[in-house]
Amino acid sequence: MKISESKEWKQLTSHLLEDIQGIKVGELNDLKSRFEDFSYEFDDLLIDFSKQKVTSKTRELLLSLAEAANLKSSIAALSEGKPINTTENRPALHTACRLPASVELVVDQIDINLAVQEEISKIDKMVEKLSNGHWRGYSGKPIRDIVNLGVGGSDLGPLLVCEALDEFKVDYPNNIRVHFASTMDGSQISDIFNTLNPETTVFVLVSKSFSTIDTLSNAASAKAWLMSNCPNEALVDKQHFIGVSVSAEKMGEWGIHPDNQLRLWDWVGGRYSLWSSVGLTIAIKLGMENFKLLLSGAHSIDKHFFETELSQNLPVLMGLIGVWNSNFLGVPAQAILPYDARLKYLPNYLMQLEMESNGKSVTQGGESIDYDSCPVLWGEVGPNAQHAFYQMMHQGTRKVTSDFIAPIRRFSKEDSEHGKSLQEQHLLTLANCFAQSRALMTGGSLDELASNSSEKKQFPNPHKFYPGDQTSTTILIPELNPYTLGQLIALYEHKVFVMATIWGINPFDQWGVELGKIMANETLSELKNAASTEKFDNGTNTLINLVKEGIGKNGKGSNS
Template identity: 65%
Template sequence: MTMINNTPQWQSLQSHLDLDLVEKNIAELFHNKQRFEDLSFEFEQLLLDFSKQKLTKDTLKKLIQLAHAVELPSQIHNLLTGKLVNTTENRPALHSALRMQESETLILAGENINQNIQTELKIMQAMIERITQGHWRGFSGKPITDIVNLGVGGSDLGPLLVCEALDEFKVNYANPVSVHFASTMDGSQVSSLFEKLNPETTLFVLVSKSFTTIDTLSNAASAKAWLMNHCQDERIINKQHFIGISTNEKKMAEWGIHRDHQLKLWDWVGGRFSLWSTVGLTIALKIGMGNFRQLLDGANALDKHFGQAELSNNLPVLFGLVGIWNANFLGISAQAILPYDARLKYFPSYLTQLEMESNGKSVTHAAEKIEYDTCPVLWGEVGPNAQHAFYQLLHQGTRKVACDFIAPVKRFAIAESEHDKALQEQHALTLANCFAQSRALMLGSQIESSQCEPSKFESSHQFYPGNQPSTTILLKELNPFSLGQLIALYEHKVFVMAAIWGINPFDQWGVELGKVMAKETLTAIKSETEINQFDGSTNGLMNYVKQQA
């Protein structure tokens, strides 16, 4: 099979860079007065501006030709219709099915899987109603007041992201309920929660696709021990204080989760894509099922756009192709995620898993070693905070970094009171900083070119090279529907990049390796004998720990 980098389309892009762009900086490309209009694209709640990227309309045309070379439209169709796109595990990747509307149909193995999805959502809704109406009670008969989500990876990052981002949409129930999250294996998060929560009124949600995840089960075991300090009836504790969400009904039952308190997942849902399913229980508890459905509807609308729009006007496709351009032609191996809204503070963390766990691969579907770079390293922070931290590297460091600036256009209502006016002014200040930073990264010291010749100051401590590429993503406002579209945009971007690279974005064997090795080291570190069966460093570290015990 021909590697993508050996195709005529790839070679055409390389020639285009060498002949037309390599000697130019991004600022020069704005001699085209129509550049923003040519390189910004809109769909419903989203606007994507690629005009501060080092590319032209011709670049996008050639990238689309590259997409056709790998038959991207067919690959998108296969993804959305349930074909076996997860080739190493021989199954579909149907997270898009989780956000279908009730009237839609998708047949998989002769079965309309949307009926099963909707059934689980209705079971979840009934659980939420019991909890929020005060009918779900703990071992002492008091109504549940606190829900703790125990998960790791996507089972934690997805719900945590959405609950934080949509905090202002939380529902004031007759029986007030607060949601909390604990994911770390070391127990520090759960122990902190134990200090402030009431065991009589706390309900734990165990989220594990396989129900074998050691991080989650360790926290769950600690939670059960905490509860049983106050009630020794394990049957009541299991039934009244735990909900399980998994593909593995047998394991849930063996652990003690009551059958009526189990919610189902399917093996065609990857953990990092699972917030749309019953894994979103904590989301729906916080913002209500109506708003949760709006989140699903936003993603569903983006799914339809992804599946139906021409490649030349398809936001996830263009977003992914720009990522390919930066990573493989401009040699940019780092990506910063910079939301200019504190409600999105967990979005960078969410995307680090989504992109790097999906596309951190070095072999193709055919298990051939790849000859080109794949996923860049992602990191990020809320933009205004990051300005006082790592923007120094972005502006004056030696590395090229591609940046995604993300901001809502509207934040607060039209000002009426002095308080409202102050908040509106803060939002204007935030947007001003967002646009100023992307402009400064692009222009560098050219901003001051009317007063001085930047080339004369290239050795100066106050010289800014500029020419750092960025994409700006604007949401009309941040609400459940637009957040659904934003998350789905990045999900499909990841798939587009994987399709071009010829890799499987739906497995994560690298994650599994560490889990297997941890079993060996755990056995050794708990033994009473000196450890000498591993490498010198591991032996030395573990023996040191044993000596200090």
């Protein structure tokens, strides 16, 4: 039975019509106990749901829906390594990658954590070898630059963490830097060739299957660049490439030396993989101590998710409210709004995490669903977003729910004028964060605000009127550091799992990604064939033939 046919789903529908419809979220916030009733804390992490359109009854009915969807048993299956990725018949054990070394996790009579700790040890040795200058390039010079070649989860996760925690980077004597290239068009990798020294650069090829065309095309260009300076291929392969993949065989065939191969497992999805060997660039930039703090922060949320009652469980509540917004309030979109520029890549990361995981239209059993699954996610650093798409959120016609994310402390208190100025800037950022969530909720008239008088009541100028009633959640962390960032990312991972469980879908496969890849290979073959093509639809055939005729280069599309 689909969840939409359950009595709990129908009770929520009735509750919406009888108790919620017609009420504005600002009216709910008039209650003095509202924040106390709808905010939750765990380990200094605070989540405020008071600006969501939920009541105590809504929460109670959503928890009943979770029981009807067997959420408790699904959480247990995730934690125990059961094969919950049903279309690929394997577990989803990214949480195992952040287990403490002393913890056992036995799956099919094998302690998974032994293999995890072995890879962490190999990462540690690589980081040590690089940091002390013992890893040298083909000319004998110490390595100074590490380039991560990946795409999707093999790029977005490490990129997010490295950028967000830049101030925690290790000050190496040989000034090691990390870089990222993911686009198959060659623009990023060519910029790297123009700025780095081939004698002192190592490329990390990250591909779970080691067949991702985006990554391998960049890797081939990197090898060609290196060999144009050093024609000894064996030396280039050994000194300038590291591989991260499930397939040791494919890494070896490509040329990755066995000593430079790091292992992945098929039970770690790409978008969940930054905790594994995929996080090598994180460990290099931040050092092993900070990398382990990142894992520790995520593990703390794992324990909370696996062990805490549903009614006090932060990822569970986030997920249930997400379902409420999507399926009952009819909110089709969610904005991710970090009020800290260090988290500029968090919206992109969460876009992949949520939409690749939950962008599904069939249940685990293959039955078509008759309700919306994943909302459309997008976002931007909050202060930038205020000057971009907030206009639509404040005065447009579409409903959007938002997550406002901010650290309470940004800069250490200093007596200097510089320190005081930075403190003021952070307070300004927090003021905007809190004010924008309030403005989205309450709405109002600019004319009335400008009058500075609560007595003055006038018909609002429609151009200066804000309807309000846009919901949001506010997430506060004490400060942004490796531990709290680990918590934040794991929080969203588990929220996604909760929503998937309610909807009855599998969040751990991504078959929708594959069709375009297959068609791209077919299209590439036709583009390389000099003859005119009629193999595809009319529009695609015409585009391919235009390229073959040189439009944009020497034809009528040229600017030259």
